[in-house]
Amino acid sequence: MSSSLIANIAAQPPQPQSPASPDYWMPFPASTVAGEVDWLYDFIFWLSTAVSFAIFAVMILFAVRYRARGREENELADKTSEHNTALEITWSVIPLFLVIAIFVWGFKGYVNLRTVPKEALEVHVQAQKWSWLFTYPNGYTDTELHVPKDRDVRVVIQAVDVLHSLFIPAFRVKMDAVPGRYTDLWFNATEAGTYPIFCAEYCGTAHSDMLSRVIVHEPGGFEAFLEQAQDLEKQMPPAELGEQLYRRQGCAACHSVDGSVQVGPTWKGIFGATHAMTDGTSVVVDENYLREAILEPQARIRQGFPPSMPTYKGKLEDYQLTALIEYIKTLK
């Protein structure tokens, strides 16, 4: 059990993979709405196929049957009517009824997709270039989405930088993450397993690498996971935990560990160095300064960098803070 948990929160999550689907077109259906969406998709699919083949057949039939022999023959087309009211009404009204029916089914399904059931378990997700940070009710944060089977789950979505879109094909759900507002989606997973999560709204360089997985736990497994995940953190070597938090808490979006300069200073070699601050003082980066920089980032800002770091006060437990600092110390 604990080895699989460690695998789940390992530094490099495995590449997501879709389970084999019973359908050639649609991916494996794993939520309560999937059946409904797939049914409507199939209905339109077969209707479209029938209509298209009828059109192709008539087109090919006419092109062969009425093919002219050659320009020299000077053949004339048979006289046919240029109108046929009965025919024209038929081919207008039948499609009209069909599309009205499809519209109504689609609308009902959409209302269902957008109406979150009461008492749903809430998970918050923060989309940022180029990762998803899922925060669970107990405060645990992870880049993967863990959910229980057979329970309504509402995912509250926000974006910190540009547009993203949370897309879980197995559940047939998708919702944009829009900076400056909350959006949400809900689902009720019907099959335990792991399914891919994609970012569907173009967000720059690593858009196609903004992948994750949703892990649907059997009943009871989800609660156990959450509890153990947090316990497990306390049993890990601090520097190792710090490395995980670096990734899970989104530090990596602005701070590199390889010396390259991003939005914020690199962590490589920062511990023990002396740096000038915007207020004219200079600071030796030690444990206390790092603690202050994480909890009160605006207190002292290093020269040459924007004051754009959000505070982590209340987001990190004390042992997590220590772990992060220990990790920074290892980056020589």
Next chain:
Amino acid sequence: MAAPTTAADLVVAPSKPEDNYLTHDKGILSWIFTLDHKRIGLMYLVSVLVSFALGGFFALVVRTELLTPGKTLITHDQFNQAFTLHGAVMVFLVIIPGIPAALGNIILPLQLGAKDVAFPRLNLMSYHLWVLGALFLLASMVISAADTGWTFYVPYSTSTTTAVIPAVFGAFILGFSSIFTGLNFIVTIHKLRPPGMTWFRMPLFLWALYATAVIQVLATPVIGITLLMLIVERLVGLGIFDPSLGGDPVLFQHFFWFYSHPAVYIMIVPAFGVISELICAFSRKPIFGYKFIALSSLAIAFLGFLVWGHHMFTSGQSVLAGAIFSAITFLIAIPTAIKIFNWLATMYKGRIHLDTPMLYALAFLWVFTIGGVTGVFLATMSVNVHLHDTYFVVAHFHYVMMGGSITAFMGGLHYWWPKFTGRMYPERAGRVGAILVFLGLNFTFFPQFILGTRGMPRRYYNYLPEFTGLHQFSTIGAYILGAGFLLTAIYLLKSVRSGPKAPANPWGATTLEWTCQSPPPYYNFHEAPVVNRGPYDNYDKLRFDKKSRGYVPAE
């Protein structure tokens, strides 16, 4: 003492038969500053075809990169730039001006029996603006090509470090070019119809251009203002779209699609017009349901303004708004479907000649049917949520834009090629090209429907290994498509020099452009024609003449 004027001095030299618009003036300046609609149209045509080659090159780069799940050819950022350039070039430089500004510019006055468009100078200016806009797009490409996608969504477009401003400003200028062309066409159709040509005696190509022109004039200013706001936002932090300044990124999407959805009809309605001409001319029969086709172009143009929100079902837009947009979208499906039935009914009991233009028209019917029915999937709200921003959408709009607009453009290009150049293209090579394009199109884009349904998101540089097979299939299709267009380019270029001389009316079509010689004289018609019939009447009054390989009046 002046010599007395004699009768001989007053005789106007008759125009020589070889004197046409191509030979009337010489020198590069006589082209750059020409006011002749045919020359302007030809310059548009060459420019559009060059842009098409450029956009096609980027398409092949994108498809080649996608041969393998990881890196094949280029980096993440280069890929993002390549698909952005492919989209921007194809939309703004190729498809929007393709049929109206290139083909329409030459054909519209000819179908009206007119000497030129209503405002020749405005026409020239719209071409010059097109060149200027294209130069700005090129500038972006050279400085650091934009990587925003052709949709320029904020806040990505206001925060990326690439040269977004030149690209956006290029699109802004191209918008004016499009507006001027539209304005010119509206006035020309209203004021320069020949005696006897009532509205319902106009060729359907003109109805289509008219409907398109209305959209161009009414919708394009909105994108102009939006792009300008985007530029100002990027330069000085205006705060209309950026949430950190109190703006709303979804507002940009509304503005953008308020233009860009009608723009879809700017791209496809002219194609409808071309197809109506082709089906009649090659079935040798009048169109079935003329009035319906004519008026449905206008209806589609009008309804096209009211459906932009169907691009935003997953943006957090309200359910009610979404429902209205979805319902109106379904309404548009009806007249569009009926047009296809009308074209089929036109072929019924015709005498069908399967020349290259007709092959393209049949390819259009096939491909556009698939593009149309897959639009029904996307208009269906619950299904759209799954398919939105996946390869299903990519496949759908390529079936409509590439399969619809470009196929019709190719059909029209071959149909009117003898009129434009005075030369016939080689028929056998033309048919091979058309078949290659048709096969390539389906091989490239059909697998993408499956990819999208399975959940493959669009604009992905890397992809999961499970999608590899279908991506490779699609890439091979793209190479076939590329081969088809390469072949077409080669034989068309060759035919300009060595093709057989074209007769005035090689297809036996009944619209007025075929009554003047190929290529047309500088002033088009020696005298303004008088119209006393429908545009597709009198096929029986034309007879094929073996000597000239063209049709002549029967008696």
